[in-house]
Amino acid sequence: MRNSFAHRRRAPGAGFVKTAFWDGCSQFCQSILSWQYHFRVEGSSNVPLTGAAIFIANHQSLFDPVIHGLAVGDRAPRPMAKEELFKVPLFGSILRGLNCIRVRSDGGNREAIRIALDELAAGRTVMIYPEGTRSSDGAVHAFRRGVELLARKSQAPIVPMGIDGAFDIWPTGRRLPRARGRIWAAIGDPISPVEHMALFADPDAGLVQLQQRVTTLMRHCRTQLRRGSGGAFPAPGAADGSS
Numbered sequence: 001m002r003n004s005f006a007h008r009r010r011a012p013g014a015g016f017v018k019t020a021f022w023d024g025c026s027q028f029c030q031s032i033l034s035w036q037y038h039f040r041v042e043g044s045s046n047v048p049l050t051g052a053a054i055f056i057a058n059h060q061s062l063f064d065p066v067i068h069g070l071a072v073g074d075r076a077p078r079p080m081a082k083e084e085l086f087k088v089p090l091f092g093s094i095l096r097g098l099n100c101i102r103v104r105s106d107g108g109n110r111e112a113i114r115i116a117l118d119e120l121a122a123g124r125t126v127m128i129y130p131e132g133t134r135s136s137d138g139a140v141h142a143f144r145r146g147v148e149l150l151a152r153k154s155q156a157p158i159v160p161m162g163i164d165g166a167f168d169i170w171p172t173g174r175r176l177p178r179a180r181g182r183i184w185a186a187i188g189d190p191i192s193p194v195e196h197m198a199l200f201a202d203p204d205a206g207l208v209q210l211q212q213r214v215t216t217l218m219r220h221c222r223t224q225l226r227r228g229s230g231g232a233f234p235a236p237g238a239a240d241g242s243s
Contacts, residue, residue, distance in 0.1 A: 002026070002073055009050055011076045012123040018099065022076045025097030029066050030073075033183060037169065041071045042224070043161075043187035048075070052120040052156035053190070056147055056210070058140045058218050059129040060167035062091070063177065067163055068127045069098045071185040078119055079127035080112060101126070113149065120154040130210065137238035138167035140215040143207040151196050158196055160188040160210065162217025165225050168234045182233045184221040188213060215241070 003010075007019035033039035047053075055077055057068050065079035081100040086092040103112050116126045128150065130143035140162075151158055162185070169181035191199065191210075200206040218239065225233050 007076075010074060011125075014076070014124065019076055021097060022099055025094055026070055026073055026076075029094060029098075030070050033063075033067070033070065036179070037165070037181055037183045038228070039067070039070070039183045039185075040224075040228075041185045041187070042221075044071075044074075046159060046187045046189055047072045048125075048157065048159070048190060050123070052123050052154060053077075053125045054120065054147065054150055054154070054156050054158045055125060055127040055161060056130050056158060056214065057127065057161040057163060057185075058214050059131050059134050060138060060163060060165075061134065061170035061177070063166050063170055063183075064129070064134075064163070065095060065098060065100050065127070067166060067183060067185060068161060071161060071163075071187060072125070072127070072159070075125045077125040077127045078116070080116070080129065109146075113146070116150055117154055120150070120156045126150075130207070130214075134172050135167060135239075136172055138164075138171070138234070139238040139241070140211055140218055143211045145203065145207070147210065148200050148203050148207060151193075152200065155193045157193060158191040158210070160191070160213045160217060162186050162188070162214050162219070162221050164218050164221035164239065165234050167237075167239065182225050182229055184225050184228075186217045186221050186224075188217050 002023045004020035004023050007016050065081045069079050078099050080103045083102040130147045131141050132144045165183040170177035
C-alpha cells in the first residue's frame with residue numbers, strides 16, 4: 001500500500017505533493033493494467049525500503065516505464081523514457097506524472113545521466129533499460145555501459161527485474177497496444193555495491209552476467225504467464241531462447 005505521507009523514506013527531498021501526484025497516476029495505471037492485462041508482480045520484498053537504488057529491466061514495449069514504475073511502486077522511481085513519448089496525448093501526461101527522465105534518441109544523454117546521478121545522490125531511485133531500446137523480438141539483448149557507469153559513480157545497489165507479456169501486447173512497429181494479453185513482472189535480489197564492483201571488474205563480462213540475470217527473471221515470468229493462462233499467453237518466440 002502506497003503512503004504518500006511516507007515520502008521522506010520513499011523519495012527523500014521530493015516532497016509530499018510530488019509523491020502524492022505520482023501515487024495518483026500510478027493507482028490509475030495500476031487499475032487499468034490489472035483489469036485489462038491481469039498485471040502481476042512477484043518479488044516486491046526485494047525492493048529496498050530506503051536509500052538509493054538502480055532498478056534495471058528488459059525493455060519490451062512502450063508500456064514499460066509504467067509497468068516498471070508500478071512494479072517497484074513504494075519507492076516512486078524515476079524511469080527513463082524516450083523524449084518523443086512525452087508528446088503522445090495522454091500517455092505523455094502519464095509519463096510526466098510518473099516523473100520520467102527524458103532520454104534523447106540521438107544518444108546525447110549526458111543530461112539524463114546527470115539527473116539520474118542527482119536522484120541517487122539524494123537517496124532516491126531510478127529505473128533504466130540497459131538494452132538502450134525496445135527489443136525487436138521480445139528477447140533480452142546485449143546491455144550497454146550506462147548501468148555500469150551509474151553503478152560505479154553512485155555506489156547504489158542494482159535491483160534486476162524481468163517482465164514478460166508486454167512485447168506481445170505492444171511490439172515495436174505497432175501503433176496501438178492489443179486489447180488482449182497478460183503481463184508479469186519479477187524483481188530479483190539486489191546486487192550490493194561490493195558485489196557489483198566485483199561484477200564489473202571486467203565490465204564486458206559483468207554486463208553479460210547482468211543480462212543473464214534479467215533474462216532468467218524474464219523467462220520465469222514467461223513460465224508464470226503460460227501457467228496462469230493455460231498456455232494462451234505469451235506466444236512462442238525468440239524470448240523462449242534455446243533452453
